[in-house]
Amino acid sequence: MKEKKKISFVFFIFTLLFFYLPLLVLVIYSFNEGKTMKWTGFSFHWYEELFTRSKELWNAFENSIIIALLSSLASTVIGTLGAIGIYWYRFRHKKLIQTVSYLPLMLPDIIIGISLLIFFAGIGLNLSLTTIFIAHTTFNIPYVLFILIARLQEFDYSVIEASYDLGAKEKDTLLKIILPIIKPGIIAGFLMAMTLSLDDFVITFFVSGPGSSTLPLHIFSMIRFGVSPVINALAVILIAATAFLALLSKNMQKYIYQS
Amino acid sequence: MSGTSVEIQGLSKSFDNHQVLKNLSFDIRSGEFFSILGPSGCGKTTLLRIIGGFEEEDSGVVLLDNVDMKNYPANKRKTNTIFQSYALFPHLTVYENIAFPLKIKKMTKPLIKNEVEKYLNMVKLSGYEKKYPKELSGGQKQRVAIARALINQPGILLLDEPLSALDAKLRQHMLVELDSIHDQTGITFIYITHDQHEALSVSDRVAVMNEGKILQIGTPSEIYESPKDAFVADFIGETNFIEGIVQEKGGKFAKLYSETLKTMIEFDMDQSVEIGDKVKLTIRPEKIRVKRENPQKTSSQHFNILKGKVDEIIYHGFQSKFFIDINGFILKAFKPHLSYFEESERIGWKEEVYFWWDADDSFLVEVSK
Amino acid sequence: MKKNYGTIYSLPLSVWLAFFFIGPTLIIFLYSFLKKSPFGGVERSFSLDAFAFLFNPTVLQIAWMTLYISIAVAVITLFLALPTAYFMAKSRYKDSLLLFIIIPFWVNFLIRIYAWIAILGNNGFINNFLIQTGLVSDNFQFLYNPYAVVLITVYTYLPYAILPLYSTIEKFDFGLLEASKDLGATHFQGLKKIFIPGIKSGIYTAFLFTFIPALGSYAVPQLVGGTSSMMLGNVIAREIIITRNFPLASAISLILSLLTIIGILVFMKKNENEKKAVK
Ligand SMILES: Nc1ncnc2c1ncn2[C@@H]1O[C@H](COP(=O)(O)OP(=O)(O)OP(=O)(O)O)[C@@H](O)[C@H]1O
Numbered sequence A: 001m002k003e004k005k006k007i008s009f010v011f012f013i014f015t016l017l018f019f020y021l022p023l024l025v026l027v028i029y030s031f032n033e034g035k036t037m038k039w040t041g042f043s044f045h046w047y048e049e050l051f052t053r054s055k056e057l058w059n060a061f062e063n064s065i066i067i068a069l070l071s072s073l074a075s076t077v078i079g080t081l082g083a084i085g086i087y088w089y090r091f092r093h094k095k096l097i098q099t100v101s102y103l104p105l106m107l108p109d110i111i112i113g114i115s116l117l118i119f120f121a122g123i124g125l126n127l128s129l130t131t132i133f134i135a136h137t138t139f140n141i142p143y144v145l146f147i148l149i150a151r152l153q154e155f156d157y158s159v160i161e162a163s164y165d166l167g168a169k170e171k172d173t174l175l176k177i178i179l180p181i182i183k184p185g186i187i188a189g190f191l192m193a194m195t196l197s198l199d200d201f202v203i204t205f206f207v208s209g210p211g212s213s214t215l216p217l218h219i220f221s222m223i224r225f226g227v228s229p230v231i232n233a234l235a236v237i238l239i240a241a242t243a244f245l246a247l248l249s250k251n252m253q254k255y256i257y258q259s
Numbered sequence B: 001m002s003g004t005s006v007e008i009q010g011l012s013k014s015f016d017n018h019q020v021l022k023n024l025s026f027d028i029r030s031g032e033f034f035s036i037l038g039p040s041g042c043g044k045t046t047l048l049r050i051i052g053g054f055e056e057e058d059s060g061v062v063l064l065d066n067v068d069m070k071n072y073p074a075n076k077r078k079t080n081t082i083f084q085s086y087a088l089f090p091h092l093t094v095y096e097n098i099a100f101p102l103k104i105k106k107m108t109k110p111l112i113k114n115e116v117e118k119y120l121n122m123v124k125l126s127g128y129e130k131k132y133p134k135e136l137s138g139g140q141k142q143r144v145a146i147a148r149a150l151i152n153q154p155g156i157l158l159l160d161e162p163l164s165a166l167d168a169k170l171r172q173h174m175l176v177e178l179d180s181i182h183d184q185t186g187i188t189f190i191y192i193t194h195d196q197h198e199a200l201s202v203s204d205r206v207a208v209m210n211e212g213k214i215l216q217i218g219t220p221s222e223i224y225e226s227p228k229d230a231f232v233a234d235f236i237g238e239t240n241f242i243e244g245i246v247q248e249k250g251g252k253f254a255k256l257y258s259e260t261l262k263t264m265i266e267f268d269m270d271q272s273v274e275i276g277d278k279v280k281l282t283i284r285p286e287k288i289r290v291k292r293e294n295p296q297k298t299s300s301q302h303f304n305i306l307k308g309k310v311d312e313i314i315y316h317g318f319q320s321k322f323f324i325d326i327n328g329f330i331l332k333a334f335k336p337h338l339s340y341f342e343e344s345e346r347i348g349w350k351e352e353v354y355f356w357w358d359a360d361d362s363f364l365v366e367v368s369k
Numbered sequence C: 001m002k003k004n005y006g007t008i009y010s011l012p013l014s015v016w017l018a019f020f021f022i023g024p025t026l027i028i029f030l031y032s033f034l035k036k037s038p039f040g041g042v043e044r045s046f047s048l049d050a051f052a053f054l055f056n057p058t059v060l061q062i063a064w065m066t067l068y069i070s071i072a073v074a075v076i077t078l079f080l081a082l083p084t085a086y087f088m089a090k091s092r093y094k095d096s097l098l099l100f101i102i103i104p105f106w107v108n109f110l111i112r113i114y115a116w117i118a119i120l121g122n123n124g125f126i127n128n129f130l131i132q133t134g135l136v137s138d139n140f141q142f143l144y145n146p147y148a149v150v151l152i153t154v155y156t157y158l159p160y161a162i163l164p165l166y167s168t169i170e171k172f173d174f175g176l177l178e179a180s181k182d183l184g185a186t187h188f189q190g191l192k193k194i195f196i197p198g199i200k201s202g203i204y205t206a207f208l209f210t211f212i213p214a215l216g217s218y219a220v221p222q223l224v225g226g227t228s229s230m231m232l233g234n235v236i237a238r239e240i241i242i243t244r245n246f247p248l249a250s251a252i253s254l255i256l257s258l259l260t261i262i263g264i265l266v267f268m269k270k271n272e273n274e275k276k277a278v279k
């Protein structure tokens, strides 16, 4: 046992270094004075550039936030209703709807991206923030559905029957029983959708048009020209934000699941 | 408040070609404590769910207070259910759980408060208003479920194995409380259980079910003392079966010859039999007495006295269970400990003993020509 | 009783997916059997040109490269993820370790790729370091080959493999291992005969979670692959954006989808057999 533990410890440390060293390099070099990955001196220069002279980047960031909020909202509403329908009722084609709903989870992003692109071209919809919103909502729905159905499965169906039994109708049961019970799942689904939407590059790449850049698309266009210290600075901000949100959500989870 | 009566006529239900309820018909009187007893999977829950309106019957009629319930969903029926899993709303406090049915009815706050307090008192849970279900013990959850079901003042309370998740002590205690709630409210109780002791101790009448059919309905003592069916006899309490061919009959009694016991057995003819019929008798173990000495025949001439060897004795506190071997056939006899430490009373392992029973105490459960 | 509400609740879901998922997917299916129009769209006549073109040696070669990279990624990822997940699952500080593994996973996907470009690129950290220390005199090209694609894809997908392995190992009853030792098995035998079969479903899931997305890679080979390590995703994109050969892009997508679906079906079948075997 000891031996095995030692080996697995070595692997674990290796994995951690593998994960964090590259990010650490970015953090250090974001404070580099020079433009390359050659250390020439300490400076906040690139942060200044990022915050004061990168208008396009901030436009793209704004777009990303708007798309993420709207598509998460839409997919959470659609996914929540769908999960309730699928989990709590018997109806025709239920199994089919559920299976099809999970398919986008499995197909490679690029296929979802180009199929939407061809579809939008076919119906004559110009590529814009609208098409990005549609695409993001589409790939977020299965995740929300999945999380919510998992949440619903933890619950005892007889709770719903008890509600009817005690005189509640459909509407009261939905509003006073079902929704409050699955609230933590709804929040988790929404956060998941936000994360995915903010992170998506491949699908967005195909369904975005001129003037509808998102943050990942903007980063992509910058990376293509090689190393840029502004990206280093941006990366640090994003890593810090991610770590902060991760810690926050961990604490929030505790809070949500406690009540 | 008074209980609702139930009338079931020709009720059948199948799931995926498997018939779970087979043409059931019976009545439950207003205010009765009616238990349904049967082995796992015999259709008890299904029957209860149909009465409660959670499941639709394939055919047949359910009448509550003489009204056909065909088009009444669960929320329109005078029934309330105590679910096996309690089904408390996890996001609501004890108070909010119990108040739920009244809030749905849009009652005013002070009225709701009044009612909730009344029922909290009835189930002895005052002071727990602000707790959430997961902060309660099994017994306390049970009480919340009961208060919540009663606050609507239903005509019938449906209870699906309500005590099965509690430990033995608590079960006994809750049973007594349920019984007293039944007396206080006068509501009809339909009580499902696996546990014969529960069913026999509090019910006005018991229905024994097996494989989707009701085999016998009667008072607890009728069910126990005069089972009409081998299954009922076997399922309720412990029993012995003796098979044989009828050889003689005269008056109220008849005699059979048992191949396994290699002797004649006299029995009470509670159904008519003919000579040559193949019959099956049941005799409860506690009706069989055991002694070292031959008791001889006494006043009532209708005794069966047999001899055998003690194969095993299991000590059970207030009684001992004897397993007596007669030519390889094992018969059970339960002997109460009237005075355990009296040496002459104590029979040992492998001892030869006499045992006997009154021919009145056995029942015919099967007759075939 | 309450049968019809289900349809109502799931109506938005059905409608949305019908429009924006099934519709587009069917179009791809349809397009792959149409003729390419000289102006970049499609003509409404049946043609198997696109499929015929799949057997073109360059496309076949790229298909092989895709398969080769994806398998390499899945195997290496598994090799790293298994002991890592084992350590995490057995640690007293599981929750914190889990968070440590998840945080880099949440850092933007492109930033994670970029980090490696900054390190391995021609003007990257390592090249600068090597030149400064005088070890080499000229930039060394680390990127733009299949190894770079594998390395960076492993980097981006590793958490996908760690998480399912972690959750199965955590549920594994280690009493079984002790029991096997008690019965005379060596530690290694115990691992091989009890532990590995016991966490098989986690291993399959981890493999699938890396192999399937790797098959559809686009961004990594695009950014660090160069021409020598193009994958099918890059061909699809090229046919859509540059050559505008929609039927060919559709046909490749169709094949890729079929491969994915077959992979998933095989996985589900295996998993089911596992479950049966456990029973
Ligand atoms: N919704 C359903 N779909 C299919 N079969 C069902 C359903 N509900 C019950 N059954 C089947 O009907 C039969 C009777 O079930 P029921 O739950 O009524 O039994 P029970 O007497 O309550 O058993 P237990 O004592 O174990 O609770 C069982 O064979 C069960 O598998």
Ligand SMILES: [Mg+2]
Residues within 6 Å of the ligand: B044, B045, B046, B160
């Ligand atoms: Mg039951």
